[in-house]
Amino acid sequence: MKILSLETSCDETSAAVVENGKKVLGLSIASSLDLHKETGGVVPEVAAREHPLKVWPVIESALDQAKIGLKEIDAVASTTGPGLMPALLTGYLTAKTIAFFLDKPFIPVHHTFGHIYSNFLREAEIIFPIVVLTVSGGHNDLILIKDHFDFEILGRTQDDAAGEAFDKVARLLGLSYPGGPEISKKAEKGNLKEVNLPTPWMNETTDKLKWDRRNFNFSFSGLKSAVRRLVVAKIGEKGDLKDLDQSFVDNCAATFQNNLTEVLAEKAVAASKKYKAKELHLAGGVSANTYLRQKIMQKIKEQGSEVVFRFPEKFIYCTDNAAMIGSVAYFQFKNNIFPNISDVDSSLDLDLFQK
Ligand code: KG4
Numbered sequence: 440m441k442i443l444s445l446e447t448s449c450d451e452t453s454a455a456v457v458e459n460g461k462k463v464l465g466l467s468i469a470s471s472l473d474l475h476k477e478t479g480g481v482v483p484e485v486a487a488r489e490h491p492l493k494v495w496p497v498i499e500s501a502l503d504q505a506k507i508g509l510k511e512i513d514a515v516a517s518t519t520g521p522g523l524m525p526a527l528l529t530g531y532l533t534a535k536t537i538a539f540f541l542d543k544p545f546i547p548v549h550h551t552f553g554h555i556y557s558n559f560l561r562e563a564e565i566i567f568p569i570v571v572l573t574v575s576g577g578h579n580d581l582i583l584i585k586d587h588f589d590f591e592i593l594g595r596t597q598d599d600a601a602g603e604a605f606d607k608v609a610r611l612l613g614l615s616y617p618g619g620p621e622i623s624k625k626a627e628k629g630n631l632k633e634v635n636l637p638t639p640w641m642n643e644t645t646d647k648l649k650w651d652r653r654n655f656n657f658s659f660s661g662l663k664s665a666v667r668r669l670v671v672a673k674i675g676e677k678g679d680l681k682d683l684d685q686s687f688v689d690n691c692a693a694t695f696q697n698n699l700t701e702v703l704a705e706k707a708v709a710a711s712k713k714y715k716a717k718e719l720h721l722a723g724g725v726s727a728n729t730y731l732r733q734k735i736m737q738k739i740k741e742q743g744s745e746v747v748f749r750f751p752e753k754f755i756y757c758t759d760n761a762a763m764i765g766s767v768a769y770f771q772f773k774n775n776i777f778p779n780i781s782d783v784d785s786s787l788d789l790d791l792f793q794k
């Protein structure tokens with residue numbers, strides 16, 4: 440089954456043709472990222488205006504790569520939420536219109552499920568139960584997946600998502616958007632012993648054997664504020680970020696990245712152990728972070744766990760892309776799951792889909 444899928448929830452306009460939820464026959468991504476560098480973050484209206492200009496070219500490119508015409512498509516899918524409302528509308532209306540004219544099913548897809556299924560874009564069979572850590576600019580969830588669409592949310596961020604924290608800390612340090620790649624580049628030159636930042640466990644106890652459901656939550660805004668305090672101590676409230684010493688920036692980046700990924704990795708591995716998961720998946724924009732990947736691998740090894748660790752096979756499957764949407768759509772279709780939404784919903788919550 441070949442599905443044409445669209446993703447336009449934020450600043451990427453993307454189309455893909457995916458076969459049977461696993462094989463990417465064509466994938467095209469046009470990003471308006473450069474427009475957002477000037478503002479240090481995505482301005483919804485600026486992002487939204489780009490989608491109508493790019494949506495048809497990316498569809499044509501995905502079909503060309505797949506070497507098929509529109510008529511050979513079996514279904515059409517798009518992200519219907521969560522995301523920026525005016526941005527979501529372009530993908531949704533385009534996909535629904537194509538489905539209508541082809542007389543094929545339209546499949547609405549939840550963006551977070553998209554990230555979860557980015558790890559299904561591979562030949563290998565995925566074995567349930569899986570624990571998935573989704574870490575993105577907009578979401579940060581630890582989820583137990585017992586079977587397709589049968590899941591339990593174990594924990595989630597109580598404030599900033601991991602990617603959001605990377606972006607905000609990058610801005611505090613005078614680095615450009617998106618902050619994740621910038622911080623990890625700086626962190627390579629940094630020293631972990633030079634600055635003091637908290638490691639936000641959100642535990643009542645430091646005894647790691649006492650994990651409970653509540654402790655699988657995350658909170659990164661305090662860590663971000665701690666970086667802000669260090670910066671203010673250096674240059675004052677209204678100081679010029681250009682005056683920051685580069686070795687200070689490198690050290691802050693290194694310690695921030697280390698402390699944030701320490702919590703993510705520890706909780707993800709602990710959850711996979713507690714729920715006897717066969718596989719542990721890392722997904723979302725921050726899954727591109729190699730330091731985080733290494734930390735998880737190291738903890739799995741240290742704890743003698745046999746869980747299979749997976750992160751998206753290609754870097755382009757980490758950040759927003761339509762291939763992951765095409766994968767979810769296939770498994771929804773196969774399992775006859777058409778979520779109770781037919782319209783876009785920028786605030787769509789994952790809980791809605793829980794059985
Ligand atoms: O999944 P995504 O493309 O969009 C959302 O759904 O939010 O994730 C974007 C986020 C940004 O916050 C960006 O800073 C972060 O992913 N990111 C990274 C890296 N690459 C992208 N964070 C840490 N390390 C990276 N290498």
Ligand code: ZN
Nearest residue numbers: 554575758759
């Ligand atoms: Zn995303």
